[in-house]
Amino acid sequence: MPQIDRTPSPVDSRPHVVIVGAGFGGLACAEALGGTNIRVTIIDRNNYHLFVPLLYQVATAALSPADIAEPIRRIVSRHPNIDVVMGEVTGVDRTAKRVELADGSFVPYDRLVLATGSSYSYFGHDDWAEIAPGLKTIENARRIRARLLMNFEQAEMCEDPARQKALMTTIVVGGGPTGVEMAGAVAELARFTLARDFRRIDPRTARVLLVEAGPRILSTFPDDLGRYARRKLEELGVVVLTGQAVESITPEGATVGGRFIPAGAIVWGAGVKASPAGSWLGVETDRSGRIPVGADMAVPGVPDVYALGDTAALAGDDGKPLPGLAQVAKQQGEHLGGGLEASLLRGQPLQPFRFRNRGNTAIVGRSAAVFDFGTRKLKGWFAWVLWAIIHVYLLVNFHKRVLVTMQWLWRWATYQRGARLITTDRPASVAESVTSPHGDKAEPFRGMRRGQG
Secondary structure (H helix, E strand, C coil): CCECCCCCCCCCCEEEEEEEECCHHHHHHHHHHCCCCEEEEEEEECCEECCHHHHHHHHHCCCCCCHHHEEHHHCCCCCEEEEEEEECCCEEEEECCCECCCCCCCCEEEEEEEEECCEECCCHHHHHCCCCCCCCCHHHHHHHHHHHHHHHHHHHHHHHHHHHHHHHHEEEEEHHHHHHHHHHHHHHHHHHHHHCCCCCHHHHHEEEEECCCEEEEEECHHHHHHHHHHHHHCCCCEEEEEECCEEEEEEEEEEECCEEEEEEEEEEEEEECCCCCHHCCCCCCCCCCCCCCCCCCCCCCCCCEHHHHHHHHHHCCCCCEECHHHHHHHHHHHHHHHHHHHHHHHHCCCCCCCCCCCCCCEEEEEEEEEECCCCCCEEHHHHHHHHHHHHHHHHHCHHHHHHHHHHHHHHHHCCCCCCCCCCCCCHHHCCCCCCCCCCCCEEECCCCCCCCC
């Protein structure tokens, strides 16, 4: 069966740039090329751009998925030279210069930009992923939300105190920004939002454990900001376990530091690995699967191919690889897009990229955050406000910015969250039946289909 060329029509003599991935980096690169005399095709397996840093708020019922996602076609609709192909990339034919898709079709390119992002690394225990999902996709965020809320529903009907305690225990693995933000958000959900919703249980007694194998949380931040974050988490009731690695994970809980901890929900945020883009090109990658690139983000030895964001290993001014942050990917995308325009239309060489650090931040809880600018540091309420302003600004459309701002203000004033819906089947970790107050076996939500609601 012959392969089908999926290049969007019309095809003409203009140079064609194909961008794989519509995350921060890929979208910034496409926007930089928007309105130019260059054909641009974005390929992504989803039809939307996702604001990944706020996924934990979807998982903890603060926001809905639609609040932090926007259709790719809508974002680029003002640029007639940009087309979108929804498809799963499986490889790159370097000789024929085309991107191969899972359905057997392909898209040819003149220049190729790989901005395929990353996923969580389970350090050789990929079987843990089903039990302890990470926060990289809407599907996983909804699964985590359903699991957390279902645990309280199950605990409300449970007669066994030990099982009830386990259902109301959440383990968050990884003490980086994602883990810290998730642990604080789960604690606030139980302590404030759900506190008045139940009659037989007290959600304020729910346990949240943040597990970090290293000596402290927020290891990429200065020590004093890490200590502040830990203190604020502990004030919320989070138990912070540092210097203890997760040894095993089962549907019933996790073994941490040689001790088994029964838990109803486990959330993973301990490490990331790059997408398989390196294997598509047949090039050597670093330990995290990132593709080493030159200062201009070109892949050495592979003509006309570039990588950026979490896909690329590019050293900063200190000689260390740049971190996998949204601001890094966005700046790289903007720089590469402008460079490709100058190269393709005016024959100018690509210029080296230099990262401009605009600060690293993490929210700890209500009115508390940390912000590291390198030369300056902030913590507390002002850092929290600055965190909110920056994250609202980074949302791709004005409507989303207004909507999220209003929801955050309402949530801050009322301690309530509006997205407390269980819209998936019962999670595996809490699927076992519990004894109802009437002595029979309760099977709540038995008829609910996946995605209902």
